[in-house]
Amino acid sequence: MSAAAHFAEELRADGFTVDERSAATLAAGVEAHRDEHRPAEVLATEANSPSGRRLQARLGVSVRRSTQFLCHPDEFAEWAAGRPGRLRMEDFYRHQRLRFDVLIDAGEPTGGTWNLDAENREPPPRDGRSWPEVPPIELDDIDRRIVASLPDTCVGAPPDGRWPVTRAQALERLDSFVTDGLPVFGPHEDAMLAAEWKLAHSALSSSLNLGLLRPLEVVRAAEEAYRSGRVPLASAEGFIRQVLGWREYIWGLSWLWADGPDGGWWSWNALDAERELPPxxxxxxxxxxxxxxxxxxxxxxxxxxxxxxxxxxxxxxxxxxxxxxxxxxxxxxxxxxxxxxxxxxxxxxxxxxxxxxxxxxxxxxxxxxxxxxxxxxxxxxxxxxxxxxxxxxxxxxxxxxxxxxxxxxxxxxxxxxxxxxxxxxxxxxxxxxxxxxxxxxxxxxxxxx
Ligand SMILES: Cc1cc2nc3c(=O)[nH]c(=O)nc-3n(C[C@H](O)[C@H](O)[C@H](O)COP(=O)(O)OP(=O)(O)OC[C@H]3O[C@@H](n4cnc5c(N)ncnc54)[C@H](O)[C@@H]3O)c2cc1C
Ligand code: SF4
Known part of the structure; x- marks a missing residue:
């Protein structure tokens, strides 16, 4: 909510007229916007869910491809169609590396190996080391207004400036992660420490999912840090695999099996698990x-x-x-x-x-x-x-x-x-x-x- 409000503010500052409104449903909001402003066209980014896309079609909204992902669901479906049997993330990841020319030298993976994951499975170090913290972002008036508007039913601790809500903040976080976090990303990726909420993980997922950062700029920043000698290859490759590989693969799968003759994500329960969530x-x-x-x-x-x-x-x-x-x-x-x-x-x-x-x-x-x-x-x-x-x-x-x-x-x-x-x-x-x-x-x- 805060990112949306900040985005509206940035657009205004850039000279756009912003019709910022809340409505009971998205459909009601679009209709009210049409009634009041009579636009020739309502244009939106393609929604990230099948139900969202069906709604866009029903409302007659024109859509453009999202910049939040590198592999469009149609392209992923094409890639998947060419491979009978199991779809392997590793194959998709190599396909993405070649397609976007990331950590590739003369058509081969940089360093001669596609995947350095074997080096990234170490337990937590026992030396009591500290891990790079994320510098807190001071809450501004927009944040405070949003926080004040939240219902009492909200769960979790109040926002403390941990998560970027503007592109500028997200770019700063990317920069500090590449400098302080990326060099130690990797070896202890799977380790868990009670006093450390993220260890060397990037904490960039919310910025990527909100569209504050684009995946390719994140990937290129990691690649550049390796090429300029600032981070080891295993760290850069491990991180790039998460963003260029896993994130895009999960995105593709979410569409590939959204629904179909044998059900889809929401309906699958292969192990007949029926217990309610533990209190x-x-x-x-x-x-x-x-x-x-x-x-x-x-x-x-x-x-x-x-x-x-x-x-x-x-x-x-x-x-x-x-x-x-x-x-x-x-x-x-x-x-x-x-x-x-x-x-x-x-x-x-x-x-x-x-x-x-x-x-x-x-x-x-x-x-x-x-x-x-x-x-x-x-x-x-x-x-x-x-x-x-x-x-x-x-x-x-x-x-x-x-x-x-x-x-x-x-x-x-x-x-x-x-x-x-x-x-x-x-x-x-x-x-x-x-x-x-x-x-x-x-x-x-x-x-x-
Ligand atoms: C049960 C479960 C639930 C999850 N729920 C979410 C979720 O709601 N939102 C979400 O973005 N990720 C989710 N993930 C994937 C992953 O755990 C998070 O992306 C990651 O922990 C975010 O922290 P980070 O930014 O510090 O990641 P890092 O470890 O620094 O990784 C870098 C980036 O890689 C991407 N990434 C890595 N693995 C995955 C993955 N499996 N799926 C998608 N992106 C990936 C993320 O964008 C992440 O920011 C889930 C994984 C599991 C197993
Ligand atoms: S429940 Fe206790 S003993 Fe079991 S894995 Fe968790 S911390 Fe360890």
Whole structure:
């Protein structure tokens, strides 16, 4: 809301006449604008959702291609049509690198390798180092007016100038990220620390999703930092893969499978997950230290970094069998970068495996061992990541085995998870583990886990 209001102000300053209005519905707003101003044409950027585009068509609004993305849904569909079988992000990413000539030298990937991800999986360093903070932006009158207009039902801490709302602010953030964050982006990308809400992540997603930054300028800034010797190749490549690869791939998938004969993102629920969202997601109160920490980051900053979204909040819901749509709506309401196009493939596909494996080759299910390795949460937790039965058993560890047992039929044909299924079948205490899982789920539903 603040970005929109600032944009209107900037247009006025540039000499445009701005009809800034709020209405009960978008259709009512467009109609009122037409009645009052009788424009020859109403022209808009193509909406980012199928329902938005249908509305634009119904209202007779002319559209132009969005500058928020580099690969138009039609181009993505063309790319996908040429590849029977699984669509791999890595193939799409290489296609994008060549198409936009990014980190390419004489037709080959710079440094001889397309993907340096193997260098980017390190646990958190134990040296107590600090990570680049984002310089706060002072709230102005427009921000204060918007904040004052918000209803009491809004969740989360009040805005504190963490998120850019103008292009100038976003460009400044990009610059400070490239200088301070990008050199250390990469190695600890998957690490989680309770006292660090973002580590070396860029925190640029809201600026990209609001259209304050364009993806190619962000990518070029990272490439230029590498070419001028300011950042290592692994950091530049790792970051460019996120923006040029993942972000565009998710955007393309959101359209490719928006709806169709076999349903679409909103309707998929391959694992028949029907549990309601745990109360902790609303109260923030839980004994699970890793979940409490991720929820606190969301509460304080309207943000959690990728691994907290995927491997803590997402994995807990996957293991517990939470309705995918409930998680989509919760994340969409709470994240500063939330939008339908990005939530659906990331939550329904990547995180909850509710698309039956279209996006991810196997469910992102894991026990407490992964979180123990990648975070500092387990040290201060009442639960023990190594235990799967008993009162101190880590809920992730217990639920992980229960998840495999519960979904054995469904996952049987997936060779990528056969080792885990074999491990589950060999557990001598599987019955006790599943008994504990029933207790854990009861406590989760009661908000007492
Ligand atoms: C369950 C779940 C929910 C998510 N919800 C959102 C969301 O609502 N909005 C959103 O923008 N991203 C979402 N993501 C993707 C990713 O987690 C965020 O883009 C990222 O954490 C934003 O932080 P950052 O800007 O510091 O990212 P960085 O780690 O610095 O990455 C750089 C940029 O790459 C892009 N990017 C990286 N991965 C993805 C991805 N999987 N999908 C789309 N863009 C990606 C983002 O634009 C991001 O700003 C979600 C991922 C998961 C697993
Ligand atoms: S023990 Fe389990 S619940 Fe506690 S922090 Fe570790 S992974 Fe999370």
């Amino acid at each position: 902790a997601f609303r109260t923030g109160s839980t004994h699970m230290a890793c979940v409490a920490s991720a929820l606190d980051h969301v509460e304080q900053h309207a943000y959690a970094h990728h691994i907290e979204r995927l491997m803590v909040l997402g994995t807990l819901c996957l293991l517990a069998g939470v309705r995918p749509e409930a998680l989509v709506r919760w994340m969409w309401e709470r994240f500063v970068d939330g939008a339908e196009w990005v939530m659906l493939p990331n939550v329904v596909g990547m995180s909850q495996y509710a698309d039956g494996g279209r996006t991810a080759t196997k469910p992102y299910a894991s026990g407490g061992a992964y979180i123990h390795r990648m975070s500092d949460s387990c040290r201060g937790c009442v639960y023990d990541p190594k235990q799967r039965t008993g009162g101190r058993a880590c809920p992730f560890t217990t639920l992980y085995w229960d998840f495999l047992a519960r979904n054995e039929e469904h996952l049987r044909g997936n060779h990528r998870i056969s080792t885990q299924l074999g491990g589950m079948r060999r557990l001598a205490d599987l019955d006790q583990t599943r008994e504990r899982a029933r207790e854990v789920l009861g406590l989760l539903d009661a908000g007492d886990l």
